[in-house]
Amino acid sequence: MTQSCEVAIVGSGFAGSLLARVLAVLGYDVVLLERGTHPRFAIGESSTPLANLSLERIGLRYALADCYNLATHGRWLAHFPELRRGLKRGFTFYRHHPDKPFANRGFDSERLLVAASPHDSLSDTHWLRADVDHHFVREAIGAGVDYRDRVDVTSANVASDSVRLNGSRNGTAFELRASFLIDASGPGGFLARQISLPSAVERTVTRSGLVFSHFDGVRLMNDVAPGMPEGPYPDDWAAVHHLIDEGWMYSLRFDDGVTSAGFLLTPSGLRSMKPSETGDAEALWRALLERYPTLASAFAEATPLMPIAFRPAIQHRLTRAAGERWALMPHTYAFVDPLFSTGIAWSLRAIERLALAFESTLHNRRVPDIAVLTRYDALLSAEADQIDLLVAGAYQAMAQFDLFVAHAMLYFATVAFAEVRERLAPDESSAWKGFLGVGDPVLEPLPRESLRRLRRITQSCGEVGTSRERGGFADWITNAIAARNIAGLSNPARHNLYPVDFDALVERHELLGMSRDQLVTALPALRGNSTVITTGPRLKGAAVAGGR
Numbered sequence: 001m002t003q004s005c006e007v008a009i010v011g012s013g014f015a016g017s018l019l020a021r022v023l024a025v026l027g028y029d030v031v032l033l034e035r036g037t038h039p040r041f042a043i044g045e046s047s048t049p050l051a052n053l054s055l056e057r058i059g060l061r062y063a064l065a066d067c068y069n070l071a072t073h074g075r076w077l078a079h080f081p082e083l084r085r086g087l088k089r090g091f092t093f094y095r096h097h098p099d100k101p102f103a104n105r106g107f108d109s110e111r112l113l114v115a116a117s118p119h120d121s122l123s124d125t126h127w128l129r130a131d132v133d134h135h136f137v138r139e140a141i142g143a144g145v146d147y148r149d150r151v152d153v154t155s156a157n158v159a160s161d162s163v164r165l166n167g168s169r170n171g172t173a174f175e176l177r178a179s180f181l182i183d184a185s186g187p188g189g190f191l192a193r194q195i196s197l198p199s200a201v202e203r204t205v206t207r208s209g210l211v212f213s214h215f216d217g218v219r220l221m222n223d224v225a226p227g228m229p230e231g232p233y234p235d236d237w238a239a240v241h242h243l244i245d246e247g248w249m250y251s252l253r254f255d256d257g258v259t260s261a262g263f264l265l266t267p268s269g270l271r272s273m274k275p276s277e278t279g280d281a282e283a284l285w286r287a288l289l290e291r292y293p294t295l296a297s298a299f300a301e302a303t304p305l306m307p308i309a310f311r312p313a314i315q316h317r318l319t320r321a322a323g324e325r326w327a328l329m330p331h332t333y334a335f336v337d338p339l340f341s342t343g344i345a346w347s348l349r350a351i352e353r354l355a356l357a358f359e360s361t362l363h364n365r366r367v368p369d370i371a372v373l374t375r376y377d378a379l380l381s382a383e384a385d386q387i388d389l390l391v392a393g394a395y396q397a398m399a400q401f402d403l404f405v406a407h408a409m410l411y412f413a414t415v416a417f418a419e420v421r422e423r424l425a426p427d428e429s430s431a432w433k434g435f436l437g438v439g440d441p442v443l444e445p446l447p448r449e450s451l452r453r454l455r456r457i458t459q460s461c462g463e464v465g466t467s468r469e470r471g472g473f474a475d476w477i478t479n480a481i482a483a484r485n486i487a488g489l490s491n492p493a494r495h496n497l498y499p500v501d502f503d504a505l506v507e508r509h510e511l512l513g514m515s516r517d518q519l520v521t522a523l524p525a526l527r528g529n530s531t532v533i534t535t536g537p538r539l540k541g542a543a544v545a546g547g548r
């Protein structure tokens with residue numbers, strides 16, 4: 001049976017489904033092919049302000065009210081209480097040391113909290129991906145996407161005028177001809193195998209393995225390490241990062257009490273485990289907890305909701321992200337490590353870019369031209385490098401908490417500046433702005449330079465460097481981000497507890513090229529004092545409402 005469509009998308013995670021739906025809304029004839037079925041487990045759950053900004057823009061531009069409403073915890077609860085999610089007020093970090101409980105030293109604790117939202121209702125969320133991805137698939141079908149699950153796509157032939165896919169479903173062979181193919185199949189790299197796209201993973205500096213599951217009964221850090229100074233939000237309602245000698249652990253709490261947790265382990269961290277501890281994923285999990293008493297207390301009563309799994313290496317990277325008649329979604333193209341929760345935001349921005357590319361060719365070729373695809377490829381390549389350098393620097397700094405905190409300021413300054421700028425001047429060029437400072441002459445070089453400096457410090461004088469070297473590094477970071485530091489970061493008076501600081505923002509109005517009065521007038525757009533969108537008609541061109 002031969003069929004045809006304009007756009008074929010392989011993989012129905014949220015990225016494939018949402019892009020399929022946007023293209024269908026634009027008027028394209030879209031087929032979405034999935035090898036599994038929904039609902040299904042998926043990892044990659046913690047959203048960020050930049051992710052939600054993209055989701056809001058997509059909601060507004062294509063009249064997808066659910067996207068807009070899923071972009072803050074408050075709107076999500078009001079409109080989709082049945083989709084499971086967790087409140088994420090910011091990023092929490094602790095440094096643990098082997099065989100010692102986490103030390104509560106008041107304001108001198110090895111603890112960093114950076115708020116991403118001023119209050120709960122505007123907060124980011126952890127996405128229970130089984131629910132969220134299923135929602136996006138259902139909405140795609142509702143928008144007219146031809147969705148086929150349990151499909152085995154066995155080959156793809158990319159020619160200059162079309163793409164031919166062959167496969168089978170329920171034992172019946174099919175052939176699908178498409179004008180354009182989007183690979184949203186994730187790390188498996190479906191198209192890469194078909195067209196022999198080489199791996200470029202050697203370009204990635206970061207190396208880590210992963211042991212993970214979902215758990216019931218995880219105790220709060222505030223219970224197992226009580227009495228710490230009050231932070232800008234309750235510590236656990238965040239993406240919680242526990243830094244350890246072997247790497248780090250994430251802990252993401254959903255509102256129903258389930259916690260997604262995993263250890264990311266460096267090659268040397270893995271080597272430090274005894275053979276008896278690495279026999280299976282569960283043994284590895286238990287051995288790691290046993291080394292860190294406060295984590296052991298937090299997980300003492302926890303039960304895994306599915307078998308604990310282990311992946312010895314999670315990085316992947318391909319040599320190209322697009323070509324004539326095809327494009328890869330970011331997670332198919334490259335992945336580094338979840339340290340700064342970059343995946344969802346990056347994927348949503350790519351959806352915006354590809355949607356705009358199809359929108360601009362709607363009334364002529366109906367397929368993005370090679371110039372726009374080359375631009376997409378170049379941006380994704382630079383962004384994958386940038387994510388990697390930022391994460392690699394963080395791993396380099398992990399041995400000493402003050403070094404880590406200083407380096408993390410680079411990430412927070414970069415995303416805070418991008419968020420405020422995009423909120424204050426919302427237009428379609430935001431989607432094509434480089435992610436994580438790519439294209440910004442001040443910010444783009446910093447992750448590479450930071451990594452270089454960190455290597456020099458941590459390799460010259462033992463892992464942690466001297467206090468003079470570390471102080472020098474923190475000063476360098478403070479100066480390096482000064483021209484973009486609208487959020488009042490890198491401020492010792494804050495004791496590593498950073499709220500969303502509108503006063504600092506107003507004070508630094510010039511960094512955004514605005515007068516004080518202009519910025520004060522624009523503040524409601526950042527504080528979220530505006531109307532909620534619930535509508536059906538197309539909202540293209542409507543002013544951005546809401547935000548934080």
Ligand SMILES: Cc1cc2nc3c(=O)[nH]c(=O)nc-3n(C[C@H](O)[C@H](O)[C@H](O)COP(=O)(O)OP(=O)(O)OC[C@H]3O[C@@H](n4cnc5c(N)ncnc54)[C@H](O)[C@@H]3O)c2cc1C
Pocket residue numbers: 010011012013014015016033034035036042043044045046047151153184185186187188190210262314329330331332337338341342343344345347
């Ligand atoms: C350990 C870990 C933690 C992470 N944490 C975060 C985080 O906290 N925040 C964040 O922003 N990002 C995080 N990420 C990244 C995040 O997981 C990805 O950005 C996100 O999953 C991308 O979604 P997607 O829809 O592109 O792909 P996926 O979710 O991978 O979906 C791919 C889909 O394609 C289907 N498929 C695969 N092969 C085929 C085939 N041959 N034919 C048909 N269908 C196929 C699969 O069944 C699946 O449904 C994390 C990643 C990892 C590995």
